[in-house]
Amino acid sequence: xxxxxxxxxxxxxxxxxxxENDAEEVTDINLTIGTLSSIIxxxxxxxxxxxxxxxxAQNAKLHFNRVLATLKCRDCGLEYKLDEExxxxxxxxxxxxxxxxxxxxxxxxxxIRIKEVEKxxxxx
Amino acid sequence: xxxRVEIVKRIMDSNEQLAQQNQGKLxxxxxxxxxxxxxxxxxxxxxxxxxxxxxxxxxxxxxxxGDTAPVTIDSDKIMAVxxxxxxxxxxxxxxxxxxxxxxxxxxxxxxxxxxxxIENVGNLICPAxxxxxxxxxxxxxxxxxxxxxxxKYPNIYRGIDVLIINKTDLLxxxxxxxxxxxxxxxxxxxxxxxxxxxCKTGEGFEDWLAWLEEKVNExxx
Numbered sequence: 001x002x003x004x005x006x007x008x009x010x011x012x013x014x015x016x017x018x019x020e021n022d023a024e025e026v027t028d029i030n031l032t033i034g035t036l037s038s039i040i041x042x043x044x045x046x047x048x049x050x051x052x053x054x055x056x057a058q059n060a061k062l063h064f065n066r067v068l069a070t071l072k073c074r075d076c077g078l079e080y081k082l083d084e085e086x087x088x089x090x091x092x093x094x095x096x097x098x099x100x101x102x103x104x105x106x107x108x109x110x111x112i113r114i115k116e117v118e119k120x121x122x123x124x
Numbered sequence: 125x126x127x128r129v130e131i132v133k134r135i136m137d138s139n140e141q142l143a144q145q146n147q148g149k150l151x152x153x154x155x156x157x158x159x160x161x162x163x164x165x166x167x168x169x170x171x172x173x174x175x176x177x178x179x180x181x182x183x184x185x186x187x188x189x190g191d192t193a194p195v196t197i198d199s200d201k202i203m204a205v206x207x208x209x210x211x212x213x214x215x216x217x218x219x220x221x222x223x224x225x226x227x228x229x230x231x232x233x234x235x236x237x238x239x240x241x242i243e244n245v246g247n248l249i250c251p252a253x254x255x256x257x258x259x260x261x262x263x264x265x266x267x268x269x270x271x272x273x274x275x276k277y278p279n280i281y282r283g284i285d286v287l288i289i290n291k292t293d294l295l296x297x298x299x300x301x302x303x304x305x306x307x308x309x310x311x312x313x314x315x316x317x318x319x320x321x322x323c324k325t326g327e328g329f330e331d332w333l334a335w336l337e338e339k340v341n342e343x344x345x
Contacts (some may be wrong), residue, residue: 002217002218002219002249002250002253002254004217005217005219005221005254006135006136006253009135009136009138009139010135012138013131013133013135013138014131017129017131018129021127021129023127023129027126031135036278036279036282037253037279038249038250038252038253038277038279039253069278071311085275086274086275086278086308086311086312088307088311095307095310095311096310096314097311097314099282099312103279103282105134105135105136105253106132106133106134106135107131107132107133107135108130108131108132109128109129109130109131109132110128110129110131111126111127111128111129112126112127112129113125113126113127114125114126114127116125
């Protein structure tokens with residue numbers, strides 16, 4: 001449910017950036033979302049379809065770059081990714097771990113169509 | 125013409141800026157603020173009431189109550205014991221955010237408060253992403269919820285400073301695997317300060333209150 005608030009933040013950042021770059025349309029939005037961030041893609045897409053209506057970003061395609069959580073064992077040094085449930089180090093069973101990635105939640109870049117400079121009286 | 129615009133911006137940045145403003149207001153008056161998160165029914169309000177009842181002498185407290193429905197059930201209980209309280213109704217939103225808490229802070233007489241407890245909306249997912257301006261984040265986990273919660277809701281255990289395990293009085297009657305629970309927490313948040321308490325019997329509150337008193341005194345000093 002908090003996806004509504006975060007999707008509003010995404011729209012705000014995107015529109016601000018689009019305006020600063022003289023965009024007439026936003027075509028693509030690339031997001032990186034870590035699996036530990038508790039953000040659901042489908043839910044962001046659902047709210048996006050509603051709240052972007054009537055803006056220059058309404059037809060933008062959302063691209064979700066999912067980052068799996070990566071853990072590093074502080075005892076044996078093994079790095080491993082979590083596909084599913086949180087588990088101790090698969091090599092030495094230690095619970096002395098460091099979470100290296102998986103908590104990302106950011107906009108990486110957007111693609112925009114820029115306003116064409118008005119061409120007066122093209123020669124024939 | 126198409127163009128790529130690099131942004132690389134954390135989506136929660138605007139909330140975090142507001143949270144910093146809130147913390148600035150609190151710091152200016154030497155108020156230590158705690159964001160209390162938990163699932164519905166874990167005992168957030170009972171925990172606050174027990175803390176009020178046992179508050180070390182000289183500590184003046186205020187409370188912000190967050191609820192998703194337009195109710196004042198919790199804030200009425202706080203008011204009944206004579207504490208300043210501000211109710212936030214989020215209107216269906218599943219968490220408090222820095223903007224709402226900022227407005228609530230403005231309604232409190234910060235001069236008269238040393239300790240501010242902010243009771244978040246009951247939810248183990250959404251509140252984790254929203255900084256409020258707090259100095260410490262606390263999760264209250266209650267034993268009947270089950271020992272698998274750190275595995276199912278890892279995010280909320282990541283950014284917290286203190287964990288309260290509540291309803292220890294029920295341990296003889298339920299199958300709560302304390303080792304499994306603590307292992308999950310340790311993997312996510314190594315060395316996390318943890319207090320096991322019972323809001324029913326008052327067991328375990330001395331240690332929690334000693335920690336609290338130390339933090340408040342550090343802030344006032």
